[in-house]
Amino acid sequence: MLRYIGKKIGIFVIFMGLLSMFVFILARLAPGDPLLSFYGEGVERMSTEEHLAARQRLGLDETLPVQYIRWVDNAVHGDFGISYKYKQPASVILMALLGNTLLLGTVAYVSVFVLAVLLAVFCTLYEDTWVDRIICKMGTIVYYLPPFWLGLLLILLFSVNLHWLPSGGAYDTGRSNDLLNRLQHMILPLMVMVTSHLWYYTYMIRNKLLDEVRRDYVLLAKAKGMSGYSIVWHHCLRNVAPSITSIMAISITHILSGTYVVEAVFAYPGIGALSIESAKYHDYNLLMLVVLITGALVILSSLLAQTINECLDPRMRSEGDSIWQKMKTL
Numbered sequence: 562m563l564r565y566i567g568k569k570i571g572i573f574v575i576f577m578g579l580l581s582m583f584v585f586i587l588a589r590l591a592p593g594d595p596l597l598s599f600y601g602e603g604v605e606r607m608s609t610e611e612h613l614a615a616r617q618r619l620g621l622d623e624t625l626p627v628q629y630i631r632w633v634d635n636a637v638h639g640d641f642g643i644s645y646k647y648k649q650p651a652s653v654i655l656m657a658l659l660g661n662t663l664l665l666g667t668v669a670y671v672s673v674f675v676l677a678v679l680l681a682v683f684c685t686l687y688e689d690t691w692v693d694r695i696i697c698k699m700g701t702i703v704y705y706l707p708p709f710w711l712g713l714l715l716i717l718l719f720s721v722n723l724h725w726l727p728s729g730g731a732y733d734t735g736r737s738n739d740l741l742n743r744l745q746h747m748i749l750p751l752m753v754m755v756t757s758h759l760w761y762y763t764y765m766i767r768n769k770l771l772d773e774v775r776r777d778y779v780l781l782a783k784a785k786g787m788s789g790y791s792i793v794w795h796h797c798l799r800n801v802a803p804s805i806t807s808i809m810a811i812s813i814t815h816i817l818s819g820t821y822v823v824e825a826v827f828a829y830p831g832i833g834a835l836s837i838e839s840a841k842y843h844d845y846n847l848l849m850l851v852v853l854i855t856g857a858l859v860i861l862s863s864l865l866a867q868t869i870n871e872c873l874d875p876r877m878r879s880e881g882d883s884i885w886q887k888m889k890t891l
Contacts, residue, residue: 569864573861577853577856580852581633581636581849584853585628585629586625588843588845589625589845591843595619595621595645595843595844596615598645598842598844599646619645641850644844644846645842645844646838646842646844652850654835658831658835661731661830661831662833664747665747665824665831666816669750669816670812673755673762673816677759677762680696680763680767681766681770682794684763685770685771700759701760709825709826711757712750712822713826715753726749729746729827730829731743749827750823750826753823754819754820754823758812758816758819762808762812766805773797773800778796779796803869806866810862810865813859813862817855821833821836821837835851836855839851
């Protein structure tokens with residue numbers, strides 16, 4: 562068990578290191594001057610000596626390898642630098658908004674897959690009936706609706722015309738601890754996120770279930786008098802559980818990118834809008850932290866999905882160990 566956990570931690574550390582190096586180099590090679598973000602328009606009035614001194618003050622005068630090593634050393638000790646735009650520690654800026662994104666993303670993620678599994682089971686039970694055909698056609702049409710257009714349409718309908726729901730923000734002023742108020746602000750963003758992702762994953766799970774119901778053991782179960790609902794729910798769904806788990810792990814990036822769009826449309830304060838802003842203003846330290854947090858969530862979800870699959874099907878672990886042994890002998 563210790564060896565297994567150590568291998569997972571090693572994989573996580575390696576991928577996070579590669580991600581940090583890639584983003585660090587790419588951000589600094591992008592055109593633009595980060596001093597403009599820190600000093601504003603005053604940077605245009607700086608002399609050459611003042612400009613060089615400002616870059617030295619922010620640690621931008623060294624070569625990329627030296628800058629990266631210094632950043633890693635500081636990050637290991639919990640210092641991710643200051644935000645050039647906000648003049649505060651990058652970790653403080655991020656933590657103030659991370660909770661909003663995690664709350665919205667988690668609720669949307671759970672809602673999408675709970676509804677996707679239920680809808681996929683329903684479509685499997687009523688395969689090729691008029692109900693199944695209508696759901697498939699409607700799901701395909703809704704899936705291709707642009708999320709930003711759908712968001713604006715919902716704002717126009719429920720906020721501007723009916724005045725039922727707030728049009729933006731995470732909560733009303735002074736009500737950050739009011740859970741009911743937060744939920745009211747999440748309804749429209751959740752509607753967009755669920756609508757944009759539901760049918761895509763429903764269709765994938767539905768196809769997996771349809772392949773499973775055509776296996777011989779299903780015919781045998783029907784011959785023994787078992788109902789179609791019992792077969793699909795208790796046997797087929799369990800057999801495709803590893804595939805569903807893999808789909809859920811892969812979907813993290815898909816749904817997370819959906820929160821970025823939703824945050825922009827509904828002015829929802831989260832790390833999606835923060836990442837766009839940090840890239841726009843060349844706020845290197847804040848951008849690095851946002852990308853690393855996002856990458857850590859994706860990598861951890863993939864490792865967790867792999868672990869769950871190996872628990873559901875121990876053969877996957879033995880196959881992975883054999884591949885690992887072959888790689889070490891090369």
